[in-house]
Amino acid sequence: MLINKAALQKYDVAGPRYTSYPTAPQWQTFDANQYVAALNSFNQNDKTLSLYVHIPFCEQLCYFCACNKVIRAKDSKVGDEFLNYLFKEIDLIATHLKKQKTVKQLHLGGGTPTYLSGEQLQRLMTKIESVFEIDHQEEIAIEVDPRTVTQSKLKILRQLGFNRVSLGVQDFDAKVQDDINRIQPFDQVSLVHQWCRDLKFESVNYDLIYGLPYQTKDTFKKTMDLVISLRPDRIALYSFAYVPWISKPQNKFNLDAIALQDEKLDIFIQSRENLLEHGYQAIAMDHFALTTDAMSKAFNEGKLYRNFMGYTLKPADEYLGIGPSAIGFLEKTFVQNMKVLPDYYEALNQNRLPIEKGMVLSQDDQMRQWVINSLMCQFKLDKGVFFVTFGYEFEDYFTQEAQHLHDCMSDGLIKENHEVIEVTDLGKIFIRNVCMGFDVYLRKKDGQKRYSRTI
Numbered sequence: 234m235l236i237n238k239a240a241l242q243k244y245d246v247a248g249p250r251y252t253s254y255p256t257a258p259q260w261q262t263f264d265a266n267q268y269v270a271a272l273n274s275f276n277q278n279d280k281t282l283s284l285y286v287h288i289p290f291c292e293q294l295c296y297f298c299a300c301n302k303v304i305r306a307k308d309s310k311v312g313d314e315f316l317n318y319l320f321k322e323i324d325l326i327a328t329h330l331k332k333q334k335t336v337k338q339l340h341l342g343g344g345t346p347t348y349l350s351g352e353q354l355q356r357l358m359t360k361i362e363s364v365f366e367i368d369h370q371e372e373i374a375i376e377v378d379p380r381t382v383t384q385s386k387l388k389i390l391r392q393l394g395f396n397r398v399s400l401g402v403q404d405f406d407a408k409v410q411d412d413i414n415r416i417q418p419f420d421q422v423s424l425v426h427q428w429c430r431d432l433k434f435e436s437v438n439y440d441l442i443y444g445l446p447y448q449t450k451d452t453f454k455k456t457m458d459l460v461i462s463l464r465p466d467r468i469a470l471y472s473f474a475y476v477p478w479i480s481k482p483q484n485k486f487n488l489d490a491i492a493l494q495d496e497k498l499d500i501f502i503q504s505r506e507n508l509l510e511h512g513y514q515a516i517a518m519d520h521f522a523l524t525t526d527a528m529s530k531a532f533n534e535g536k537l538y539r540n541f542m543g544y545t546l547k548p549a550d551e552y553l554g555i556g557p558s559a560i561g562f563l564e565k566t567f568v569q570n571m572k573v574l575p576d577y578y579e580a581l582n583q584n585r586l587p588i589e590k591g592m593v594l595s596q597d598d599q600m601r602q603w604v605i606n607s608l609m610c611q612f613k614l615d616k617g618v619f620f621v622t623f624g625y626e627f628e629d630y631f632t633q634e635a636q637h638l639h640d641c642m643s644d645g646l647i648k649e650n651h652e653v654i655e656v657t658d659l660g661k662i663f664i665r666n667v668c669m670g671f672d673v674y675l676r677k678k679d680g681q682k683r684y685s686r687t688i
């Protein structure tokens with residue numbers, strides 16, 4: 234795919250990844266009573282649930298990572314204390330859910346969820362199942378660090394019902410690994426991968442990052458060839474988000490070692506073509522999956538969804554986040570827990586739900602959320618479905634966006650007619666930019682300053 238440098242410069246701007254709309258920087262301090270109202274409303278219906286549990290601990294700091302994490306040496310006391318507080322939060326939520334809700338998707342993320350011992354993970358699952366009804370036919374997933382997970386712990390996870398594991402890989406190049414402070418040789422990942430296959434996990438996926446310091450097209454091609462040789466079911470190929478104002482360890486990086494934007498894009502396009510040649514399907518913006526995987530099936534059936542875990546299946550109506558920094562979306566309301574662990578603990582000591590911020594969506598928010606989700610997840614937008622859903626003609630409602638759509642069409646990012654907007658192959662590379670035209674919050678002064686660059 235040829236991309237001229239003018240297009241690259243035009244669209245290489247700061248912008249959201251749209252794991253939500255409105256994006257988290259727009260949310261405000263939020264009264265926990267507003268969250269209670271959403272829980273009480275949710276309690277009155279038969280909607281199902283996706284459940285995310287955030288376990289923040291890591292044994293070692295990875296310099297590239299901008300996730301919410303707490304670095305702690307391995308210590309069972311740390312895990313026990315955390316679970317005690319996590320269980321308090323679950324109990325507080327349960328007081329507003331008088332009937333046991335069905336969980337159609339469960340995800341343990343972090344941090345490193347496998348920081349917890351096997352016995353602690355068993356306790357956690359027992360607690361969750363005392364409050365929620367887990368549908369074990371659906372996806373039950375956990376993030377795993379190949380450097381620290383053991384075969385015995387994977388066996389426990391399989392016995393507990395986990396059917397998908399996500400391995401943090403990032404890159405196999407030794408120099409890159411040394412610079413980002415994450416040493417994990419290919420043989421180590423290959424061994425963990427084989428354990429997962431032997432235990433018959435239904436899906437094994439890898440997280441990779443392109444644009445890290447010292448990566449080149451040649452070095453990352455070697456990483457991708459090794460990844461493809463192991464044949465994971467899914468691959469998340471994320472662009473490195475250089476946000477040192479959020480993640481201070483990124484200040485350690487030598488800026489001269491980070492690929493220029495055109496080289497970074499070349500790395501992605503080369504990797505994309507490599508994956509397509511070896512039987513992977515491109516799923517939305519930065520995910521790839523074998524056609525046998527549930528994510529490919531969801532994409533092809535128009536059932537893909539995007540939230541704070543990136544692209545995911547959407548077997549449930551709403552999602553609930555538990556743990557520090559966790560995010561939920563219930564009854565058209567975003568809520569996020571406190572990010573700082575002592576603050577999270579203190580709120581629970583006071584028997585308060587540890588809510589930090591949130592947002593109740595307006596009608597306009599919901600309409601723009603629908604548009605952005607359609608473009609991000611399906612690479613198309615059906616104007617007729619928009620009318621049926623909201624009662625407005627698409628062109629009549631989005632008159633201020635007409636010029637943006639015209640520019641996107643002129644630049645070859647979309648094709649548009651009276652019925653459908655369809656994203657082109659080039660537009661899939663710049664999909665964040667296509668969506669940004671519908672984001673009214675970006676039109677505010679300094680609206681783009683908090684985000685990483687789109688390429």
